[in-house]
Amino acid sequence: MRARALGVALVVTAVAVLAVLALTHGPDPSVEQQTRQLAGQLRCPTCGGESVAQSDAPMARSMRSEVAAQLRSGRSADEVRAWFRDRYGDDVVLAPSRDGVGWLLWLVPPAALVAGLSVVLVRRRRPSATGTRSGRPEPLGARTLTATAVVVLAVGAAVPALAARDRPTNPDSAAAASPAAADPSAADPDPATVAQRLDDAGRFADALGAWRRASRAHPDSDAVRTRLAFDLLRTGHAARVPPFVRPLARTEGSGRAFALLVLGLAQRDLGRPTADATLRAFLRADPDHPAAAQVRRLLAGR
Amino acid sequence: MRRSWRELRVVAFLAAAVLVVGVAVAGACGVFRGVPEHAPDPLVDEPAPAVSGTTLGGRRVELSSWSRGVTVVNIWASWCGPCRAELPEIAAFARRADDGVDVLTIDTRDGPAAARSLLAEVGASDLPVVQDPQGRLAVAWGATGVPETFVVDASGTVRARSRGAVTQGWLEDQVRRWAPR
Numbered sequence: 001m002r003a004r005a006l007g008v009a010l011v012v013t014a015v016a017v018l019a020v021l022a023l024t025h026g027p028d029p030s031v032e033q034q035t036r037q038l039a040g041q042l043r044c045p046t047c048g049g050e051s052v053a054q055s056d057a058p059m060a061r062s063m064r065s066e067v068a069a070q071l072r073s074g075r076s077a078d079e080v081r082a083w084f085r086d087r088y089g090d091d092v093v094l095a096p097s098r099d100g101v102g103w104l105l106w107l108v109p110p111a112a113l114v115a116g117l118s119v120v121l122v123r124r125r126r127p128s129a130t131g132t133r134s135g136r137p138e139p140l141g142a143r144t145l146t147a148t149a150v151v152v153l154a155v156g157a158a159v160p161a162l163a164a165r166d167r168p169t170n171p172d173s174a175a176a177a178s179p180a181a182a183d184p185s186a187a188d189p190d191p192a193t194v195a196q197r198l199d200d201a202g203r204f205a206d207a208l209g210a211w212r213r214a215s216r217a218h219p220d221s222d223a224v225r226t227r228l229a230f231d232l233l234r235t236g237h238a239a240r241v242p243p244f245v246r247p248l249a250r251t252e253g254s255g256r257a258f259a260l261l262v263l264g265l266a267q268r269d270l271g272r273p274t275a276d277a278t279l280r281a282f283l284r285a286d287p288d289h290p291a292a293a294q295v296r297r298l299l300a301g302r
Numbered sequence: 303m304r305r306s307w308r309e310l311r312v313v314a315f316l317a318a319a320v321l322v323v324g325v326a327v328a329g330a331c332g333v334f335r336g337v338p339e340h341a342p343d344p345l346v347d348e349p350a351p352a353v354s355g356t357t358l359g360g361r362r363v364e365l366s367s368w369s370r371g372v373t374v375v376n377i378w379a380s381w382c383g384p385c386r387a388e389l390p391e392i393a394a395f396a397r398r399a400d401d402g403v404d405v406l407t408i409d410t411r412d413g414p415a416a417a418r419s420l421l422a423e424v425g426a427s428d429l430p431v432v433q434d435p436q437g438r439l440a441v442a443w444g445a446t447g448v449p450e451t452f453v454v455d456a457s458g459t460v461r462a463r464s465r466g467a468v469t470q471g472w473l474e475d476q477v478r479r480w481a482p483r
Contacts, residue, residue: 045446058379058411059447062437069438087351087444089344116316120309193384193466200447214383223386254419258381288413288435290381 012117016110035068038077041094042067042084046200051094057200058290191217192224199227204234222248222255230262233269241266249278257286261295268298344444346463350375350454351442353406355432358414358421363406363432371402372477373454376468377440378407380416382448386424388467392451393426395473403477407431410440410448455480 029037039053044060052063063084070080084092195210211228218224229244241262248259264278279295286292345351352366353375376392378385396405409417409431421427434440443452446465453462453476461480464472 057447058381058437059440059445062411062441065436066438066441069436085344086348087344087442088446112319113316116319120312120316124309190384190387190467192387196383197447197466221383221386223383227383254380254416254423257416286413286415288415290411290413290435292413 031068031071034071034077035064038067038071038080039064041081043088043092043094045088045092046197047202050202055202057202059200190214192221192227195227195231199231204231207231208235222253222259226255226259226262229259229266233262233266238266238269249281257282257289260285261289261291264295343463345452345460348460350452350458350460353408353432353439355408355434355439358409358418358431358433363430365406371400371404371456371482372480373404373406374473374476375443375452375454376405376407376449377410377434377443377445377451378449379410379412380420381412384467385449386420388449389421389426389429390424391468391470392473393424393429395470396429398470399477400481402481405430408434408439408443410434410445411437453477453480456482 036053039060040051042052042063044050044052044055044057044063046057046059047055050060052060052067054060067080070083071077075083081093191210191213195207195214198204198207198210208228208231211224211231214224215221215228225244226248229241232238232240232244245259245263245266248255249263260278260282264275264282267275267278276299279299282289283292283295283299350373352364354364354366355362357363374392374395376388378389392405392407399405407429412433412435414433417431417433418427421429421431432439440448440450443450449467451464451468451473452460453473455461462476
């Protein structure tokens with residue numbers, strides 16, 4: 001029995017050591033891997049729970065560019081995280097910091113596990129003071145269980161409370177500075193603003209409704225009509241896209257390039273033979289558009 | 303056999319307890335949270351980030367000193383619907399502003415052709431525009447979307463920020479509030 005307990009302890013220790021080594025001394029990853037890893041630890045500020053690595057919102061793409069540029073310039077991951085904290089606040093980092101109460105957040109789960117396993121192993125190895133007739137250890141009693149439960153739950157409750165206290169709050173300046181941060185539709189009555197925020201947050205189905213309202217409020221706006229068409233495309237309604245963007249795609253206005261892009265992508269979705277010609281027209285209209293590189297890859301069949 | 307079964311229950315209990323702590327810790331770290339409702343704005347009352355880049359006209363801009371008066375920095379893009387309505391407001395404000403007020407705009411994740419075309423369409427071609435094709439300037443300003451507008455006072459401190467389209471009225475109020483007396 002003692003040998004088995006020793007074996008379990010050795011296995012647990014070995015796994016823990018390997019996990020720590022893997023986390024701290026792995027082979028040096030490439031900048032791309034580091035960027036992906038670090039972007040996965042940053043919260044997309046407009047996407048409600050998505051990381052910068054997961055989100056396709058324009059600002060998440062910009063944040064990925066910044067992470068890659070800083071890593072290439074030789075900054076460490078900690079320095080990059082600190083840089084983002086300065087600009088977006090502590091909440092931009094999804095993992096807790098190792099400063100202040102942050103170390104406690106890292107320490108508690110493994111400490112609780114080690115404490116629990118230690119209690120079990122000690123009880124198995126050492127007969128209790130009262131002993132049993134056979135000299136074998138008694139199972140853990142109700143009192144021990146209750147005490148452990150109280151300690152664990154107290155720690156579990158104290159850690160979030162400490163972390164919350166550690167996080168600076170300033171509701172007054174927040175209300176003045178960020179009226180629309182929590183709910184894109186709460187602060188601004190202009191449906192186009194609301195729709196854009198929903199788009200930025202990746203909530204395309206919700207944005208579609210807001211663009212429809214915006215279209216009623218601004219019936220002459222080509223930009224609103226194109227954005228509405230783009231969200232139709234992104235929510236799987238490609239067949240309904242062409243009537244919204246075809247008139248604009250035939251003009252020489254400023255929104256023509258984007259209209260051609262949306263129209264071309266919709267035609268491609270629908271398997272129309274005109275799709276490639278429309279996308280080439282988009283590239284001619286705005287060769288520097290952020291989507292141009294992706295469209296070139298699409299046309300090259302990559 | 304009975305003893306082993308009980309100890310197994312103890313281990314299961316401890317595992318569940320660790321899980322509870324883990325979930326509590328994750329909650330404390332904000333893993334389950336979206337955008338915080340009352341997060342303080344980290345940039346307001348802090349030194350303004352530098353703006354460095356090339357304008358649409360090809361001129362190099364290195365703006366790291368803010369000595370003249372109040373500077374309005376607006377971040378926009380031609381693919382952003384609300385920016386289309388906001389740009390004429392900002393251009394009109396810039397034309398009417400006093401000598402001590404500067405307006406600088408950052409065109410983020412955009413192409414120069416699309417940007418020029420929109421500016422011409424909304425009658426805002428006279429706005430100074432720094433290009434930000436990779437979006438790095440917008441991120442340096444902690445922008446979460448477009449449009450966003452910042453007001454920087456003469457000491458180079460960010461004094462106000464607006465997410466979403468601003469009006470001339472808002473800009474005038476901010477300048478009155480933060481202009482040197």
